[in-house]
Amino acid sequence: MSIDAAEYPSPETTYTNAPSVIREIGWVAHQAPNRRFGEWLGREFWLRKAAVLDRIALGDEADGIDAGASGIAEDAARRLIGVDRCDDINGDTARGPEHPGAEVDPRGYVRQAYATWAAEHLPADTNEQED
Numbered sequence: 001m002s003i004d005a006a007e008y009p010s011p012e013t014t015y016t017n018a019p020s021v022i023r024e025i026g027w028v029a030h031q032a033p034n035r036r037f038g039e040w041l042g043r044e045f046w047l048r049k050a051a052v053l054d055r056i057a058l059g060d061e062a063d064g065i066d067a068g069a070s071g072i073a074e075d076a077a078r079r080l081i082g083v084d085r086c087d088d089i090n091g092d093t094a095r096g097p098e099h100p101g102a103e104v105d106p107r108g109y110v111r112q113a114y115a116t117w118a119a120e121h122l123p124a125d126t127n128e129q130e131d
Contacts, residue, residue, distance in 0.1 A: 008108030011058050014115045015051075017122055021059075024052040044117070046083045050076040051114040054107050077106035080113065 018024070028049045031041055050073070057073035060066070081102050102109040 008105060008112045009115045011054070011111060014111040014118075015055055017118060018051070018055070018114075019122070021052055021055050024048055024055075028052060043080075043083055046076075046080045047110070047113055047117055050080045050107075050110040054110050057107070073110075074106055077110045081106055081109055084113070 019027075028045065031045050035041060053069070053073040053076045057069040060069040
């Protein structure tokens with residue numbers, strides 16, 4: 001699926017069917033210990049890590065909490081953009097990593113990339129699964 005909207009998708013649209021934050025933190029945390037030092041974690045790791053950090057930051061922002069989650073989420077988003085630039089990935093997104101919008105709104109880039117990935121990899125009822 002390719003997203004061809006003029007703007008990045010909203011968090012509500014992007015994360016509607018995403019697994020719970022707890023489940024995603026568990027998935028991300030489980031990946032690194034299963035690799036040897038220096039072994040590539042892959043794009044899915046960086047994408048899901050950036051997305052879960054974005055979701056945490058969105059929650060903090062909605063609650064008026066300034067505990068640094070927004071900056072951490074933006075750093076993770078920039079890491080994903082860097083990964084996508086190195087891997088020359090842009091065919092699965094309406095605005096690739098070279099698009100100026102990626103620099104202006106890195107978390108928006110994450111939402112776009114996650115929405116595209118989720119449409120291909122997650123069942124429609126992910127939220128209904130028990131943790």
